[in-house]
Amino acid sequence: xxxxxxxxxxxxxxxxxxxxxxxxxxxxxxxxxxxxxxxxxxxxxxxxxxxxxxxxxxxxxxxxxxxxxxxxxxxxxxxxxxxxxxxxxxxxxxxxxxxxxxxxxxxxxxxxxxxxxxxxxxxxxxxxxxxxxxxxxxxxxxxxxxxxxxxxxxxxxxxxxxxxxxxxxxxxxxxxxxxxxxxxxxxxxxxxxxxxxxxxxxxxxxxxxxxxxxxxxxxxxxxxxxxxxxxxxxxxxxxxxxxxxxxxxxxxxxxxxxxxxxxxxxxxxxxxxxxxxxxxxxxxxxxxxxxxxxxxxxxxxxxxxxxxxxxxxxxxxxxxxxxxxxxxxxxxxxxxxxxxxxxxxxxxxxxxxxxxxxxxxxxxxxxxxxxxxxxxxxxxxxxxxxxxxxxxxxxxxxxxxxxxxxxxxxxxxxxxxxxxxxxxxxxxxxxxxxxxxxxxxxxxxxxxxxxxxxxxxxxxxxxxxxxxxxxxxxxxxxxxxxxxxxxxxxxxxxxxxxxxxxxxxxxxxxxxxxxxxxxxxxxxxxxxxxxxxxxxxxxxxxxxxxxxxxxxxxxxxxxxxxxxxxxxxxxxxxxxxxxxxxxxxxxxxxxxxxxxxxxxxxxxxxxxxxxxxxxxxxxxxxxxxxxxxxxxxxxxxxxxxxxxxxxxxxxxxxxxxxxxxxxxxxxxxxxxxxxxxxxxxxxxxxxxxxxxxxxxxxxxxxxxxxxxxxxxxxxxxxxxxxxxxxxxxxxxxxxxxxxxxxxxxxxxxxxxxxxxxxxxxxxxxx
Amino acid sequence: xxxxxxxxxxxxxxxxxxxxxxxxxxxxxxxxxxxxxxxxxxxxxxxxxxxxxxxxxxxxxxxxxxxxxxxxxxxxxxxxxxxxxxxxxxxxxxxxxxxxxxxxxxxxxxxxxxxxxxxxxxxxxxxxxxxxxxxxxxxxxxxxxxxxxxxxxxxxxxxxxxxxxxxxxxxxxxxxxxxxxx
Numbered sequence: 001x002x003x004x005x006x007x008x009x010x011x012x013x014x015x016x017x018x019x020x021x022x023x024x025x026x027x028x029x030x031x032x033x034x035x036x037x038x039x040x041x042x043x044x045x046x047x048x049x050x051x052x053x054x055x056x057x058x059x060x061x062x063x064x065x066x067x068x069x070x071x072x073x074x075x076x077x078x079x080x081x082x083x084x085x086x087x088x089x090x091x092x093x094x095x096x097x098x099x100x101x102x103x104x105x106x107x108x109x110x111x112x113x114x115x116x117x118x119x120x121x122x123x124x125x126x127x128x129x130x131x132x133x134x135x136x137x138x139x140x141x142x143x144x145x146x147x148x149x150x151x152x153x154x155x156x157x158x159x160x161x162x163x164x165x166x167x168x169x170x171x172x173x174x175x176x177x178x179x180x181x182x183x184x185x186x187x188x189x190x191x192x193x194x195x196x197x198x199x200x201x202x203x204x205x206x207x208x209x210x211x212x213x214x215x216x217x218x219x220x221x222x223x224x225x226x227x228x229x230x231x232x233x234x235x236x237x238x239x240x241x242x243x244x245x246x247x248x249x250x251x252x253x254x255x256x257x258x259x260x261x262x263x264x265x266x267x268x269x270x271x272x273x274x275x276x277x278x279x280x281x282x283x284x285x286x287x288x289x290x291x292x293x294x295x296x297x298x299x300x301x302x303x304x305x306x307x308x309x310x311x312x313x314x315x316x317x318x319x320x321x322x323x324x325x326x327x328x329x330x331x332x333x334x335x336x337x338x339x340x341x342x343x344x345x346x347x348x349x350x351x352x353x354x355x356x357x358x359x360x361x362x363x364x365x366x367x368x369x370x371x372x373x374x375x376x377x378x379x380x381x382x383x384x385x386x387x388x389x390x391x392x393x394x395x396x397x398x399x400x401x402x403x404x405x406x407x408x409x410x411x412x413x414x415x416x417x418x419x420x421x422x423x424x425x426x427x428x429x430x431x432x433x434x435x436x437x438x439x440x441x442x443x444x445x446x447x448x449x450x451x452x453x454x455x456x457x458x459x460x461x462x463x464x465x466x467x468x469x470x471x472x473x474x475x476x477x478x479x480x481x482x483x484x485x486x487x488x489x490x491x492x493x494x495x496x497x498x499x500x501x502x503x504x505x506x507x508x509x510x511x512x513x514x515x516x517x518x519x520x521x522x523x524x525x526x527x528x529x530x531x532x533x534x535x536x537x538x539x540x541x542x543x544x545x546x547x548x549x550x551x552x553x554x555x556x557x558x559x560x561x562x563x564x565x566x567x568x569x570x571x572x573x574x575x576x577x578x579x580x581x582x583x584x585x586x587x588x589x590x591x592x593x594x595x596x597x598x599x600x601x602x603x604x605x606x607x608x609x610x611x612x613x614x615x616x617x618x619x620x621x622x623x624x625x626x627x628x629x630x631x632x633x634x635x636x637x638x639x640x641x642x643x644x645x646x647x648x649x650x651x652x653x654x655x656x657x658x659x660x661x662x663x664x665x666x667x668x669x670x671x672x673x674x675x676x677x678x679x680x681x682x683x684x685x686x687x688x689x690x691x692x693x694x695x696x697x698x699x700x701x702x703x704x705x706x707x708x709x710x711x712x713x714x715x716x717x718x719x720x721x722x723x724x725x726x727x728x729x730x731x732x733x734x735x736x737x738x739x740x741x742x743x744x745x746x747x748x749x750x751x752x753x754x755x756x757x758x759x760x761x762x763x764x765x766x
Numbered sequence: 767x768x769x770x771x772x773x774x775x776x777x778x779x780x781x782x783x784x785x786x787x788x789x790x791x792x793x794x795x796x797x798x799x800x801x802x803x804x805x806x807x808x809x810x811x812x813x814x815x816x817x818x819x820x821x822x823x824x825x826x827x828x829x830x831x832x833x834x835x836x837x838x839x840x841x842x843x844x845x846x847x848x849x850x851x852x853x854x855x856x857x858x859x860x861x862x863x864x865x866x867x868x869x870x871x872x873x874x875x876x877x878x879x880x881x882x883x884x885x886x887x888x889x890x891x892x893x894x895x896x897x898x899x900x901x902x903x904x905x906x907x908x909x910x911x912x913x914x915x916x917x918x919x920x921x922x923x924x925x926x927x928x929x930x931x932x933x934x935x936x937x938x939x940x941x942x943x944x945x946x947x948x
Contacts, residue, residue, distance in 0.1 A: 066850060095848075095849050095850050096849075097835075097838050097840070097843060097848065097849050098835065100830060101829055101830070101874070102780075102825075102829050102830075102873075104825060104829070104830060107818075107822050113832075115826075115831065115832030115833065116822055116826070117822070117825045117826070117829075117830060118818070118821040118822050118824075118825050119780050119821060119824065119825050119829055474830050474831075474832065476832075479830075479832035484830070517875065518873060518874055518875070519873035519874065708832065709831075709832060709833045709834040710830065710831055710832050710833070710834050710835060712834060712835075715834070761847070761848070762847050763847065
């Protein structure tokens with residue numbers, strides 16, 4: 001009896017006869033300790049960490065198909081030779097048994113969310129997607145397919161592919177659920193972006209005021225290194241936060257502000273600087289417009305008025321303003337990254353920038369440096385029909401005009417900014433207004449742990465005619481897709497070059513440490529192969545990714561082989577105003593060419609040209625305001641299946657003021673359910689009883705509370721802030737979704753019946 | 767042992783036309799009968815299942831499942847409780863020394879149970895080595911995951927195969943003084 005062989009393996013004729021049963025070479029090897037990896041031939045490969053969005057340059061130590069260690073390298077301005085725990089633990093994701101391994105197609109007749117799939121070849125899966133896309137285009141137009149994405153590879157799917165395809169409905173959570181207010185405010189004030197690498201000259205500053213800043217908790221590597229350097233150099237630190245954060249623990253002052261009243265505090269500080277003539281008058285005169293209007297506008301915002309709003313004493317408000325003035329221009333109020341708080345966030349960020357300008361610190365040492373992007377040409381392709389619409393950490397998209405024959409983005413008119421707002425593209429999937437969105441690509445984004453109002457997102461997914469998920473792990477939303485495409489991890493793929501705006505602009509390279517495991521493919525390959533099938537071959541003229549990268553690098557006098565030996569290429573910048581003045585120009589891209597304290601453009605668009613205070617929505621009786629933040633060892637909802645990181649932090653906990661805990665009868669070690677204003681329940685989650693938070697708010701770290709059973713370590717641990725965010729307040733300027741207008745009450749809960757992470761790691765078999 | 771290897775490879779490879787042909791032609795059933803006879807075991811009856819159903823079940827058991835993957839099809843998961851552990855490294859060493867190379871078309875890990883099955887079959891001229899491979903790599907996986915499959919396999923196809931292969935290897939184990947790896 002013979003069965004036909006399957007050809008997974010082949011016999012090498014040369015080796016036949018080399019094995020002897022019981023021989024020392026093989027069969028007794030279990031008794032021997034395996035030689036340590038570092039005693040073998042170790043290859044060093046430059047790459048970029050993907051475990052948070054600081055995106056440090058790393059060097060991977062590789063033996064065969066395994067990365068054993070990653071380190072920062074000193075030539076890279078993101079890591080400077082150091083790496084955080086998240087980065088160190090990141091390689092474990094590549095070897096996670098829960099990884100997506102093969103392309104999958106949902107079984108015909110099954111419902112979205114049932115999770116019934118069959119394995120498919122890449123050809124079959126891509127053909128399936130292409131046919132559906134072309135059908136949708138024929139029936140509803142190219143704009144009926146939306147593209148969402150997050151991560152270093154998202155450019156292929158959120159910028160390039162939709163622009164080539166003709167859909168303006170491309171969006172990233174890093175805009176309207178994160179940086180949109182600060183970027184839009186920066187454009188209206190400075191005519192420049194803040195950008196993904198916040199341009200603060202930390203080492204030279206002498207006075208730092210952090211408002212709701214997660215430094216030390218989001219562990220953005222060199223930012224934290226430089227903050228420490230500033231501290232070491234004697235900088236004073238003031239932390240404004242309803243919670244005694246990690247940064248507060250390092251601060252000279254902690255101002256436990258009433259949540260949602262930050263703009264009142266900023267306006268009062270501006271008031272003091274102006275009324276006491278403490279601001280940098282020469283700087284304001286030389287570089288700004290609108291001071292006269294600001295002086296008139298700021299009169300009512302006295303420290304005494306602000307005390308009523310913020311619950312910070314007028315005396316302290318005055319003291320801090322005077323201290324800032326004493327250290328100016330080396331005093332700075334750095335922007336946070338996540339700025340979508342209460343819905344009036346662009347105006348809060350405008351107030352913060354105006355305060356900085358009065359300190360004379362923009363473009364000067366110890367304040368904001370002027371970040372420049374590195375010079376790097378695009379790969380030459382035919383012109384794309386549309387400009388990419390999603391924007392990014394560096395701010396809004398450049399254009400908001402649709403060429404003839406193309407429809408505007410589906411959220412156009414809901415807010416002023418030019419970029420899409422991801423949460424505003426969900427409703428058209430349900431209502432079909434202003435036109436139907438019938439298809440969705442989700443690349444690397446966690447739809448249920450990023451976009452508020454999860455029930456609405458689920459309803460939208462059910463209405464789609466095509467839903468494609470491209471991911472590494474079987475996250476809950478992934479298992480709703482019609483087609484699941486397993487992407488190679490960051491250690492297994494090239495991505496496009498990463499160009500970082502910086503004091504010293506730089507370009508960094510990600511190259512694969514080894515071949516993709518399983519049947520996974522890199523994002524660039526997926527995009528190119530799909531492009532071929534949907535009539536976009538002309539936009540992917542490059543033969544392979546190496547040729548693509550090499551061509552781009554030639555534009556800066558390099559080639560791929562040289563870059564492989566460098567990892568990072570650093571260029572010269574123009575960080576200070578004096579650098580620009582030498583060229584007889586200023587860096588401000590505003591209409592006036594100066595810093596706009598008073599924004600004529602906002603006034604023309606019907607918005608307040610100077611920031612006004614709006615009181616936050618009141619906390620309902622019996623509820624607490626839900627605040628959320630970051631963990632130093634986790635990133636968003638991406639890392640909770642990583643065994644290394646989960647051993648360090650296996651769950652979140654809810655911070656509850658000790659007085660409130662006593663009133664509610666919570667004791668150390670107790671667990672609670674969190675129930676929001678709409679009856680959504682999360683948890684159980686351990687209660688952290690602490691003096692480190694105000695009585696009117698509770699706090700949890702973001703990213704826990706996974707409901708994907710296919711992620712064996714992550715599933716069921718802690719509580720999700722995103723699931724509790726059933727409401728948001730739209731910022732009508734930036735499109736940001738203010739998420740801190742959700743409220744929860746606590747109910748006692750039994751401890752969760754969960755195995756320890758350590759035990760689960762051992763048992764990862766069922 | 768060679769037949770056991772081929773049956774393992776045929777049954778645990780992603781179900782495609784080749785498996786359908788083995789089932790329709792009765793080849794796989796006949797192979798089980800021959801093995802049963804050789805080891806004085808009753809012949810199991812493979813359930814009749816459509817290829818499309820087998821593909822769906824295979825995916826949910828061995829590739830991806832929103833409720834948690836019941837049976838990762840990798841020998842290393844039974845040996846080391848993780849991927850790429852020491853057992854995986856030992857298996858690679860064994861393949862290398864036996865002159866076995868992974869085909870570039872095989873888009874999965876070398877310790878996938880189907881690949882282990884094929885390795886057993888290919889080592890036809892080294893029966894002791896094939897036996898050791900079966901007992902030290904395949905058998906631990908069968909032992910760990912057969913109870914899971916008995917509960918999780920709605921078709922009965924995979925559980926029937928694993929129960930039978932376990933029985934065969936238990937007979938082999940009791941009959942033969944195999945070279946031990948530890």
